[in-house]
Amino acid sequence: MNALTRAADALAVTPLLNCLLREAAEPADVPEPAGAAASPAALPGEAPGAGPIVGPAVAPGAGPAVVNGASRGAAVQGLVPVGPTSAAPTAPTASTAPMAPADPAARRAALTVPPPLIPVPQDRPRPPDPPFPSAPPSVYRLRASGRLLRVRPGHRPSAPELWTGRSWRPLPHAGLVSLAAQEMRAATGTPNRSLPAEMAASRAAVEAVLTTRVHAAPPEDPWLRSEQALVMGHPFxxxxxARSGGGPPASWLRYAPEAYARFPLVLLGVREDAVVEDGDTRALDALGEAPPGYRLLPAHPWQLELAGGRPEMRAAFADGRLVRLGHTARQARPTASVRTVFVPGETPCETGPRHRTEGHRSPATAGDLFLKFSLDVQITNDVRRMRRHELRHVRRTDPLVTAAFAAMRGPAAWLSERCYRxxxxxFETCAVLVRDGLSRHLLPGTTAVLAAALAEGFDGNPLDRIAEPLAWWTAYMRCVVPPVLEAFARYGVVVECHLQNTLIAVDAQGTPVQAVFRDAEGAKVLAEMPRAPAWRRLAYxxxxxxxxxxxxxxxxRFPWCGAELWAVARDEFERCGTLPGLPALPELGALLASPTLPGKANLLSRWIGADGTDPRYLPVPNPLAPHSVTAPGPARAASRSGLPPSAP
Structure with missing residues (x-):
């Protein structure tokens, strides 16, 4: 396994491991037995841990676990933590353990399909608990099977190992996929062969991206670098x-933001009697020139490749509703969401002077915009096609969100989605939505950064230059939290402020001074949604x-400040609750007092086939709760001096 392959495996392991630990495991308190064996060596011709999963497992006929009177299946559906069954887990013997194929290639191929659960006699004693190292990794017990998993803890957990009853066995990504599939099948009683294949495809995509990046030039603009930095992607x-439905990596790498892609858009002409549109569409008409009787329609080249051969598309070109007009003069850059692209203004930022975080440069010139396309590819939980009802939702919701941000006193901004065609x-195959560019919204002299890239890392990350983490964090909180809470309390607007929808503008020192939010499709208004689920979505x-x-x-980066960060965060939420003129927000007190918050259960949701718009949630520890924060300390008090001048 070369360095690139190891890097791809590590990047693919972390999100899956996060899911497994959040949704299917709990911390295990294990003593250190004397004389525990070391991890077994790799089998000939294989990387360590490449063989089939072995270790304690639940007997299929052991019956459902009962937790507070609920069966295992009911507990999983209701998001109740599930404990191990009464059948004591144990290591398989020669008669019960699966035999590894002699051929290493066959062994690796076997890992693409979840092996059956290993039957274990009910009267067999439980194996000894594993060693607990002096510089401890974290040990978890998987709820459905009782097996033990050891991981290297931290912001991005890694290096999973399974306790076999005698030693710790390293798990590469393929082994972790097999383990996760066994656990989810045992917990839910539901098989699922497609999701393990997606997990394997996701890891293959990471390796393809890393290979491409070796020879690709990153964008010069630091904001674009942050948009195209998410090689690992969603950490949970x-x-x-995975790009399900999009073909092998060779067919889509030229459109992948992680591969530093840029490409011209295809320009189509739509006959005027076939145009369907809403809003101010002048930005679309400015992308080129349409012949008489036609209107301009930009198209994503990947979507045209996917849909161009369908009968309805061929018919539209044959009857003259659609004509090809060439390509845009300016190259588009795909952003983190893949289907949304950035179209620069008159002076493309990637060909101008290098924009450095310390250089007070805006990432775009006048006339820049974003275009969001339908893309018939499943990415994470959904096929990224713009549905008719979603576009209508955007056109109802966006004016309300835009008005709310315009009425706020602070510098926070909203990228309006002003029209579609x-x-x-x-309708859904060819839809394009126009979103405001950044240039008209950023404070002068600032540089935008995608919030998700702060955590994943990229060249130009402001976190790499800070010396006072509490001051930086206080500034970040002051930018992000007040406008989100005010939008909800005063205007009844739920901003979907997750990391890919949040941009942070930083000053020359890398200090946050402004938050910019986007994506009206994910925004909600209380006039159309009950308050309780709206608040749950906001809190998540x-x-x-x-x-x-x-x-x-x-x-x-600064291990000493972990608890202090959340003390600062709690202070900011409490401060927001007392802002003059802000309507009472009864949910805020409950948020700060609750021991748990809703966490999205993506592994469970995908395993049971939940609709992407109706994911399952489970309780996760609330870092804002009183037991999670510390009393004010000198460093925390000093952090107040680092507030940006624009903070409310």
């Missing part, structure tokens, strides 16, 4: 980089997804 999704008869996006990951990245 089992297959964040598509083709009659091909703001605290569990956004703040927790950025705080984790800071604590990884």
């Amino acid at each position: 999704h089992p297959a964040p980089k 598509t083709v009659d008869g091909l 996006c703001l605290v569990v997804n956004n703040l927790s990951d950025v705080a984790g990245a800071l604590a990884h």
Whole structure:
């Protein structure tokens, strides 16, 4: 296994491991037995841990576990923690352990399909607990099977090892996929062969991206580098980089943001009697020139490749509803969401002077914009096609969100989605949505950074230059938290402020001074949604997804400040609750007092086939709760001196 392959395996392991630990495991308190064996060596011709999963497992006929009177299946559906069954887990013997194929290639191929659970006699004693190293990794017990998993802890857990009853066995990504599949099948009683294949495809995509990046030039603009930095992707999704329906990596790498892609858009002409549109579409008309009787329609070249051969598309070109007009003069850059691209203004930022974080440069010139396309590819939980009802939702919701941010006193900004255009008869296939560019919204002299890239890392990351993490974190909190809470309390707007929808503008020192939010499709208004689920969604996006990951990245760099970060965060939430003129927010007190918050259960949701718009949640520890924070300390008090001048 070469360095690139090892890097791909590590990047693919972390999100799946996060899912498994959040959704299917609990910390295990294990003593250190004397004379525990070391991890077994790799089999000939294989990397360590490449063989089939072995170790204690639950007997299939052992019956459902009962937790507070609920069966295992009911507990999983209701998100109740599930403990091990009464059948004591144990190591397999020669008669029960699966035999590894003699051929190493066959062994690796066997890992692509989850092996059956290993039957274990009920009267067999439990194996000895594993060793507990002096510089301890974390040990977890998997709830469904009782097996023990050891990981290297931290912001990005890694290096999983399974306790075999005699030693720790390293698990590469393929082994972790097999283990996760066994656990989810045991916990839910439901088989699923497609998700393990997606997990394997996600890991293959990571390796393909890393290979391409070796010879590709990153964008010069630091904001674009941050948008195209997410090689690992969603840190709590089992297959964040799979492109299901998009073909092998060779067919889509030229459109992948992680591979530093840039490409011209295809320009189509739509006959005027076939145009379907809403909003101010002048930005689309400015992309080129359409012949008389036609209107301009940009198209994503990948979507045209995917849909171009369908009968309805061929018919539209044959009857003259669509004509090809060439390509855009300016190259587009795909952003983190893949289907949304950035179209620069008159002076493309990637060909101008190098924009450095310390250089006070805006990432775009006047006339820049974003275009969001339908893309018939499943990425994470959904096929990224713009549905008719979603576009109508955007056109209802975006004016309300835009008005809310315009009425706020602070510098926070919203990227409005001002119009869409598509083709009659091909409404969802050819839809394009126009979103404001950054240039008109950023404070002068600032540089934007995608919040998700702060945690993943990239060349130009402001976190790499800070010396006072609490001051930086206080500034970040002041940018992000107040506008999100004010939008909810005063205007009844739920901003989907997760990491990929949040941009942070930093000054010359890398200090946050402004938050910019995007994606009206994910935004909600209380006039159309009950308050309780709306608040749950906000709490998940703001605290569990956004703040927790950025705080984790800071604590990884500055281990001494972990608890202090959340003390500062709690202070900021309490301060927001007392802002003059802000309507009472009764949910805020409950948020700060609750021991848990809703965490998205992506592994469970995908395993049971839950709709992407109706994911399952489970309780995760609330870092804002009183037991999680420390009393004010000198460093925390000093952090107040680092507030940006624009903070409310």
